[in-house]
Amino acid sequence: MPHMDAAISTTFGQLPALLLTAPDGAQATITLYGAHLISWQGADGRERLFCSTQSSLDGSRAIRGGVPVIFPQFAARGEGMRHGFARVSTWRVLETGFDDGWAFAVFALAPADLAPDHAAAWPHGFALSLRVAIRANELSMRFDVQNTGTDAFPFAAALHTYYLVDEVADVRILGVEPEELAITDKFDHVYEGVAPRLALVDGGVVLTLRQEGFTDAVVWNPGAQDAAALADMADEEYRRFVCIEPALLNGPTLQPGEGWRGEYHVS
Numbered sequence: 001m002p003h004m005d006a007a008i009s010t011t012f013g014q015l016p017a018l019l020l021t022a023p024d025g026a027q028a029t030i031t032l033y034g035a036h037l038i039s040w041q042g043a044d045g046r047e048r049l050f051c052s053t054q055s056s057l058d059g060s061r062a063i064r065g066g067v068p069v070i071f072p073q074f075a076a077r078g079e080g081m082r083h084g085f086a087r088v089s090t091w092r093v094l095e096t097g098f099d100d101g102w103a104f105a106v107f108a109l110a111p112a113d114l115a116p117d118h119a120a121a122w123p124h125g126f127a128l129s130l131r132v133a134i135r136a137n138e139l140s141m142r143f144d145v146q147n148t149g150t151d152a153f154p155f156a157a158a159l160h161t162y163y164l165v166d167e168v169a170d171v172r173i174l175g176v177e178p179e180e181l182a183i184t185d186k187f188d189h190v191y192e193g194v195a196p197r198l199a200l201v202d203g204g205v206v207l208t209l210r211q212e213g214f215t216d217a218v219v220w221n222p223g224a225q226d227a228a229a230l231a232d233m234a235d236e237e238y239r240r241f242v243c244i245e246p247a248l249l250n251g252p253t254l255q256p257g258e259g260w261r262g263e264y265h266v267s
């Protein structure tokens with residue numbers, strides 16, 4: 001075992017965060033606000049995630065970039081807050097360590113962690129955990145939802161991943177449509193019942209995206225016009241990312257004691 005810690009405390013903007021480092025040099029930064037993976041660099045030193053230069057980084061609103069955790073509602077598909085409270089709540093660190101060359105951290109969120117108005121608006125007993133692990137040029141995320149309460153609840157979930165790209169118009173996404181998908185303008189599409197293996201091709205760089213438990217995928221880019229209207233994104237920044245999000249849009253209704261797991265593996 002190398003003489004270093006898998007995780008050290010740091011800050012990102014004004015937000016407390018963990019810096020994970022694998023023995024091979026792969027690194028990731030995760031803020032406790034949202035259990036939000038902000039930066040992921042493979043052992044090759046290349047950053048894979050986009051984060052807006054205009055993002056709030058003080059806990060006053062969701063971070064624009066990285067991997068927002070979406071729970072218990074996707075976008076405006078429901079009466080709760082847009083994309084749910086998980087991305088604007090402060091999670092706890094449960095565990096960090098090494099496992100077979102991986103550096104990992106596990107974060108947890110339960111009702112007692114929520115702002116009172118969020119807890120009152122979604123009054124269910126639940127326990128969330130998010131495990132983030134890195135090794136070589138691979139990222140592995142595992143999201144668990146447990147019903148710890150006495151009533152059943154339906155939910156939606158997603159890992160709203162903002163991939164950093166050279167130029168969005170040159171990107172191709174494989175596996176969501178019969179032909180390869182190119183993003184030529186504003187794009188916002190939900191693919192229900194998607195293949196478990198997708199690919200993102202950005203010039204010579206190919207990322208393989210594998211999801212389990214998440215049955216759906218969402219592809220989003222705001223295009224020039226919507227990006228200009230987003231206060232937390234610079235006008236030209238829409239060119240530097242595409243969101244490909246493993247999602248569970250019509251999740252099962254979880255009975256008391258039941259759980260659900262979604263996994264996401266990027267390499």
Ligand SMILES: O=P(O)(O)OC[C@H]1O[C@@H](O)[C@H](O)[C@@H](O)[C@@H]1O
Pocket residue numbers: 062075082083160188189218220245
């Ligand atoms: O601005 P937000 O709340 O982070 O949402 C960003 C986008 O998230 C995507 O997942 C949705 O499909 C889009 O419709 C939405 O615009």
